[in-house]
Amino acid sequence: MDGFVQFMEEKFVPVASKIGAQRHLVAIRDAFMVTMPMMILGALVVMINNLPLPVFQNAMNAIFGGESWTGFGGAVWSGTFAILSVFIAFLLAYNLAQGYGKDGVAAGAVSLGSFFALGGATGMSSTGLFIAIIVGIISTELFIRLIGNDKLVIKMPDGVPPAVARSFAALLPAMIVISLFGLVAAIFAAFGVTDIVGAFYLAVQEPFMGMASTYPSALLIAFITPFLWFFGLHGANMIDPFMQTINAPAIEANVTAIAAGKAAPYIVNKPFIDSFVNLGGTGATFGLIIAIYLVGRKNKAYNVVNNLSAAPGLFNINEPMLFGLPIVLNPIMFIPFILTPMVLVTIAYWSTKLGIVPPATFMPPWVTPPILGGFLATQSISGAILAAVNLVVSVLIYLPFVRIGVLQELKREQNA
Template sequence: MVTMPLMILGGLATMINNLPIPGFQEFMNSIFANESWKGFGDSVWEGTFAVLSVMIAYLVAHNLSKGYGKDPVATGVVSVASFFALGGATGMSSTGLFVAIIVAIISTELFVRLIGNEKLVIKMPDGVPPAVAKSFAALLPAMIVISIFGLITAIFAAFGFDDIINSFYEAVQQPFMGMANTYWSALLLAFITPFLWFFGLHGANMIDPFMQTINAPAIEANINAISNGDVAPYIVNKPFIDSFVNLGGTGATLGLIIAIYLVGRRNKAYKVVNNLSVAPGLFNINEPMLFGLPIVLNPIMFIPFIIVPMVLVSVAYFATSIGLVPVSTVMPPWVTPPVIGGFLATQSFSGAVLAAVNLILSVVMYIPFVKMGVDQALKKIAEEE
């Protein structure tokens, strides 16, 4: 979550350098000699995507250590040092993301246990400032943890693996990203998030860690491919799901809101919840609808809430795979309104059109179930009267 603004900024900066507008590159080059105008975008990328794994190595350790009630800053520093001891200098960008997460978890688990061992604490004399005493208390545990990762690097080097980060990326991370880029994986993602939400579990938050591990490398690979004039390799990433599937939030509930305005106004309860949900729904916040209508544990809404995202992801995937819509290369903030998000993610009006088509599809699919819900509610009222 902390690195999200960095990925958005890095993507926007790269987008500026590679805007697919006819004549844009020539116009900018005519004003600034030798493509010097691209220096801004390149510099922003160096401060965001280029050091993403280093930040993740620190932040994962920082937050995990905080959960253990230990010194988060010291733990984060040890994690970063361990990452570089393992050869992190070759994988500071998103290519080292998996390794950074693994190193952060392992180094933290080791460090918090060692720092709690009194035999490893260097006790300072009375009168020494607390900050100094605290740093010496962590001295031996930090040395041990970092040395372990240095030893691992030396062992791998002895077997001919001089670059652990890139070797891991080629052997594990890249194939994993390829698996996550298939239509079936996209369909699974579209299914599992609303399925969890139906039972009151925050599906988006539960899936997000998985999405982030494939998201940053996929976006960076797409950007690099387009910059080199190649075909972008990864269709499925977070902006793809946010812009074409989660229209109004999980379950494409903006379509449900519109459907209620069209055919559900006879139900006063629906009308009240809808009026409260429309403003946040435009910014992809749908908790008022999930718990107010409700959708959670509502058997009538279960089918469309699950089916609609699966249909939308299918339409979006095949529209992208056959070239009707460009691959998503920019990650707009998740609160970007539907249709606008489709344009920003793909840098194309065809992306906006696809998002609009999917929104219309969601409205059409929700309408029969809204009618069913209204009829049942009115029937219940009549029976009570």
């Protein structure tokens, strides 16, 4: 194990660190972080509008004299999920330009214009997310290179307000970039593709979401995040761009299908992982906290770290445990830290696949405590029960390794 850890530190960690700090991935992650409250709100109102409880629906219809009460949820959806791709097109470009030290607002505006020039009006909701990401990256890369060309920058005399000077500096580069995307749209139209976003969704995004919702992909997600964390790399942040690109469309598709009386098409999404796998944070470390309380009380160091980690762990914040116990680069904890999420995702996936638990259609905040998150994500008691079962399983997996760790610590103290 020591040789493996040394090899990974020398060969793997430097490469993974570069990937985690890659500016395009960081820009995508930060863009989705800003939209998180809107996605939660949008999912909440859609859930309320389509809550499958006849008593609730009849009561609301009686109070408001019909189904007019659903107009509130529809209006909020129009301001959240319905324009999610618009948000991402702007925010991604803004963050990417900021990473280059350039004008983020100008880059965001150019990306937004390019998105609509390419036909983004047909895919402003989550269906246009992939196109928004592609446009945001390409338009920004073009824009920052053009704005760095002195021949294309209109310089204003001294005394002109800075905002005016910046707008004129970006004038020609912005016109060129948006025109290029308009030209691409015209070329596609000449070949009969008038809805680029819709065509891309059917050809690429929807199949990609389907592949990402399979059991092997769920297993990979459950493995890669704790694996990266074990070496001190923020695994959740590194795979977040991937998760977010399938997250919003999958939730929206699930809600739409259920509202139409059909089966939800996607099992794996962010609330699925958060509610049934990351119980207490990456590695399901709330199970580790309980295991230490059960069999680790003889070790003072374990108890101190555990007491400090318990409250944050209840809200899925586990950095105190990761670096305090520690779990990072701790050979004893490597196996349960990797194994536990893979076992939990297996239980959760097949429980959902077999119809024992409804698919996740609502995205609770990631700080929602375990068990409650399972109930909210699936809107069912069975979701809470599944989360509770997974929590018990995580405790059972961690127990023998905590015992081994305690015994080793006692031997060290005796030898000292």
